[in-house]
Amino acid sequence: MNDATAPAAPAAHAAPGAALPARVLVVDDNAINRKKLRIAVTRLGHDAETATDGREALRMLAEQSFDAVLLDIVMPQMDGFDVLDRMRASPAMRDVPVIVVSALDDETESVVRAIELGAEDFLPKSFDPVILKARLEASLTRKRFRDQEKEYFGRIERLTEAAEKLERGRFDPDSLALDDLVRHSDPLGRLAAVFRGMANEIYERELKLHRAVATLQGSFLVLAVGLVWGLTPALSRMAAGLGSNPLGLAVWVNGIAALLCLGIACYRRRLPRLGWRELRFYAYWALIAGILQRMTTFVAAAHVEAAMLSLIVTLQGFIVFAVAAMTGMERADARRLAGLLVGLAGVSLVLFTRFDIAAGAQNAWLIFAMLLPLLFAVEALVLAGKRPAQVDIFASVGLMMGLSAAFLAPVAWATDSLLPLGPDIGRLELLVLLMGIVGASSLLLAFRLVATAGAVFYSQSAYAMTIAGVVWGMLLLSEELSPLAWLAFAVIVLGMYLVEPKRNDKELVIKRSFVR
Numbered sequence: 001m002n003d004a005t006a007p008a009a010p011a012a013h014a015a016p017g018a019a020l021p022a023r024v025l026v027v028d029d030n031a032i033n034r035k036k037l038r039i040a041v042t043r044l045g046h047d048a049e050t051a052t053d054g055r056e057a058l059r060m061l062a063e064q065s066f067d068a069v070l071l072d073i074v075m076p077q078m079d080g081f082d083v084l085d086r087m088r089a090s091p092a093m094r095d096v097p098v099i100v101v102s103a104l105d106d107e108t109e110s111v112v113r114a115i116e117l118g119a120e121d122f123l124p125k126s127f128d129p130v131i132l133k134a135r136l137e138a139s140l141t142r143k144r145f146r147d148q149e150k151e152y153f154g155r156i157e158r159l160t161e162a163a164e165k166l167e168r169g170r171f172d173p174d175s176l177a178l179d180d181l182v183r184h185s186d187p188l189g190r191l192a193a194v195f196r197g198m199a200n201e202i203y204e205r206e207l208k209l210h211r212a213v214a215t216l217q218g219s220f221l222v223l224a225v226g227l228v229w230g231l232t233p234a235l236s237r238m239a240a241g242l243g244s245n246p247l248g249l250a251v252w253v254n255g256i257a258a259l260l261c262l263g264i265a266c267y268r269r270r271l272p273r274l275g276w277r278e279l280r281f282y283a284y285w286a287l288i289a290g291i292l293q294r295m296t297t298f299v300a301a302a303h304v305e306a307a308m309l310s311l312i313v314t315l316q317g318f319i320v321f322a323v324a325a326m327t328g329m330e331r332a333d334a335r336r337l338a339g340l341l342v343g344l345a346g347v348s349l350v351l352f353t354r355f356d357i358a359a360g361a362q363n364a365w366l367i368f369a370m371l372l373p374l375l376f377a378v379e380a381l382v383l384a385g386k387r388p389a390q391v392d393i394f395a396s397v398g399l400m401m402g403l404s405a406a407f408l409a410p411v412a413w414a415t416d417s418l419l420p421l422g423p424d425i426g427r428l429e430l431l432v433l434l435m436g437i438v439g440a441s442s443l444l445l446a447f448r449l450v451a452t453a454g455a456v457f458y459s460q461s462a463y464a465m466t467i468a469g470v471v472w473g474m475l476l477l478s479e480e481l482s483p484l485a486w487l488a489f490a491v492i493v494l495g496m497y498l499v500e501p502k503r504n505d506k507e508l509v510i511k512r513s514f515v516r
Helices: 003-013 031-043 054-063 080-089 107-116 129-167 187-229 231-241 246-267 276-301 306-313 316-327 334-354 360-369 371-386 393-414 427-453 455-459 461-477 483-498 504-515
Strands: 023-027 047-051 068-072 098-102 121-124
Touching: 023 031, 023 054, 031 047, 031 068, 031 129, 047 054, 054 068, 054 080, 068 080, 068 129, 080 098, 080 107, 098 107, 098 129, 107 121, 121 129, 129 187, 187 231, 187 427, 187 461, 231 246, 231 276, 231 306, 231 427, 231 461, 246 276, 246 393, 246 427, 276 306, 276 360, 276 371, 276 393, 306 360, 306 371, 306 461, 316 371, 334 483, 360 371, 371 427, 393 427, 461 483
Parallel strands: 023 047, 023 068, 068 098, 098 121
Antiparallel strands: none
């Protein structure tokens, strides 16, 4: 709608027959005529601006909003006909009514030409003020009706667009942009309110559905991460029993995982071109997950039972939540905090059953093993906040594992810790291969879980790791837990139930899917 309609806004509240103030542009090269017209327009209750020629008039029309133009025909440089021609060609000016004011001898021919070019009416220079008032008010009234009609059809067009969006399944109320239309009390306003109400209802229903799907997906991934990673303590303990050393084992396991993931990425043609920032991230990740986390796991597994090591891992949930809440990455509501605290209480109960004051060395290894949940927590936060989103998931894990193997190999060679494997395939070789597959799979699942449900919900995979680690320890190593430990498991599962996936980012994805 043209800005010139703004002065007409009070029309609905004006008394019948009352003159409505308007902005009128008087264009005439003669100073006396300009003054005469300006005074006459002002006496009618309108605001009048003046222009000395056609060029100045066009400039003012382009920069300001006017409701009508009183235009002289005969002017130097650019006459009134040229001004009318330019105004008709401009979408911003074509709706401004023009009354031609002229003293040409051949008035009939001039009037016809002016009307053909878009003029609304004609007024002689020796005009009667009563005639000026009648013709000016008639032109302004027609313009107000045109503006109202244009605004009304604009609202109809917007409602039509909203209906098309609803038909295409785009139910986000913000995308419909109906707030200003709803404020009208006419039938179109009521129809807009109905559209927005329908969209809100469907949108909220879809959000609930997507939240349920997100929770189920996140829960499935949590169980998958736990089931796969839970093999690591048991397999590491078995490898230690076959004479492996942590450093050499880490080189082989990380190298196998890197070859597996990079091979899949190459097959999918997803090998990335990395800049310095991405390489720095993967080096940082390799240090945390591929070196420190792996070495801590393998060293601790040689001295701590697989079930106990799995129990200790659940501490990462409390660490991740505390850091994420303090940094604003996650919302710290009462339910999630209660869930994490309940899970922590369950882990503490199990540790209490195994902590022996007389066994100093064993207690020291238990304390050392507590580095593992801290490293898991740091990894989860790094993946959630700094991961290069454009890099393929298989390439990401492969690059990290490859870098960690490359960093560890020279150290293993210098310390004579390289683990000799093959050429015959024995139990140790099969264990190392399986550990490489398990390491790659658990990282890929963790990667997906963080992207889907957030760092805090990922930390709940520690509970599943605990349960799976205990079960695998029983199956593969014949380890046992006391009834009190099983009670602690129930407490841990309750804590997992109380924590929900991260919602803010998920709802943003849902919203984008609606408005796409």
